Amino acid sequence: MDFSPSTSAQNSLFEKLEKIRRRQSKVRDTHITLAHGSGGKAMHDLIDDIFVKSFNNPILSQxxxxxxxxxxxxxxxxxxxxxxxxxxxxxxxxxPGGDIGELAVNGTVNDLAVSGAKPLYLTCSVILEEGLAVETLRSVVASMQVAANQAGIQIVTGDTKVVHRGAADKLFINTAGIGIIPKGVEISAHKIQPGDAIIVNGDLGNHGTAILIARGELALDTDIESDCQPLHGLVENILKVCPEVHAMRDATRGGLATVLNEFALSSNVGIRLYEESIPVREEVKGVCEILGLDPLYLANEGKLVLVVPGKYAEAVLSTMKSHPAGKDAEIIGEVITTPPGVVLLKTVFNAERIVDMLVGDQLPRIC
Structure with missing residues (x-):
């Protein structure tokens, strides 16, 4: 007589064991310890209770x-x-306007988006400092999942490491992302040509200013928030009206000025900006004046710089303004023949000055 359990009975037993395992996989410590990176039960519970529970999807659940x-x-x-x-x-x-988790998701999504790709999957690796509050980690991971849902992507694999107290600063995150570029989309700074228009999707410098004020080193009271947001939906709309986008990049560290210098050098063209057309909030200008900063170099986390043939400029601008991430878009300059490799700014006083590559760092640990 065969006393082996049936397949259905085995499945039922496995399901019960899985439920028990899930109930037991709960982080009971209030702060991260070295055991959470040891590979044992403490690490298993941390991953299961915080990461797997938040990022739950069929690929990760394997x-x-x-x-x-x-x-x-x-x-x-x-x-x-x-x-x-x-x-x-x-x-x-x-x-104000975000946290490291939201930043990690949107920043990686945007790096994919400016190639014209549809973002699909992300990884998440974290380096945790011993002593980090578990609730802080839980909040960051939850924020990552909210951002992933908003961007329509999945976080499908990752890694966790713990270092001794003082060997890191609370929490660092590394992400990798993959997306698929549609057929016919060829975006490259090498394609920029004289006559092209330069467009940005809104106010510059908000992220850098928000971080600066959040550090509490200045007695300033403003309502400036980071512009952290996903941009792939905006890019998709742009490509519908202008499949011939020549170049596109998100203006993060180094800001608008750095991106445009990279563009000018890549295609050996000149770029002329018009100061009166560049969107910058008055509060950001005020902070820059107080500290001797230039908003053209401040970091952004939800702004892209777009170069399109001049004939498409108005159509692209109209399309961008109809999208929430581009409602404040402006045409801010043009591509010129000479001087090659140089970015010029025509000021409100009708003078011109060179906008060079950022030297040094206006504000470290901005993203």
Whole structure:
């Protein structure tokens, strides 16, 4: 007589064991300890209770050392893979308009988006300092999942490391992202030509200013928030009206000035900006005047710089203004032949000055 359990009975037993395991996988410590990075039960509970529970999706739930994808389903979106990685060390972890978790998701999504790609999947690796409050980590991870939901992407694999107290500053995050570039989309700074228009999707310098004020080193009272937001929806709309986008980049560290200098050098063209057309909030200008900063170099986390053929400029601008992430978009300059590799700014006083590459760092640990 066969006394082995039936398949249905086995499945029922496995389900019960899984429920018990899930109930037991709960972080009971209030602060991160070295045991949470040891590979044992404490680490298992941390990953299960905080990361797996928040990022829950079919790929992550496999709990393998890697995420695997069906290539045929990926290729339905396009014919080329876009792949990027970034690390986030922003101080403070929480700031007006966002936090390090939201920043990590949106920053990586935007790096994919400016290639014209549809972002699909992200990784999440964290370096935790011994002594970090578990609730702080839980809040950051929850914020990452909210941002992922808003961006329509999944966080599918990751890693956790813990270092001794003082060997890091609370929490660092590394993300990698993959997306698919649609057929026919070829965006590269090498394609920029004289006659092209330069467009930005809104006010510059908000993120850098928000971080500066959040550090509490200045007795300033403003309502400036980070512009942290995903941009792939805006990019998708742009490509519908202008499939011939020549260049696109998100203006993060180094700001608008750095991006445009990179563009000018890549295509060996000149760029002329018009100061009166560049959107900058008065509060940001005020902070810059007090501290001797230039808003053209301040970091952004939800702003892209777009270069399109001049004939498409007005249509692109109209489309951008109809999207929430581009409602304050402006045409701010043009591509010129000479001087090659140089960015010029025509000021409100009708004079011109060179806008060079950022030297040094106006504000460290901005993202």
């Amino acid at each position: 709990l393998e050392d890697q995420a695997s994808f069906n290539l045929a389903s990926l290729m339905q979106h396009g014919d080329r893979l876009a792949f990027t990685t970034d690390s986030y060390v922003v101080d403070p972890l929480f700031f």
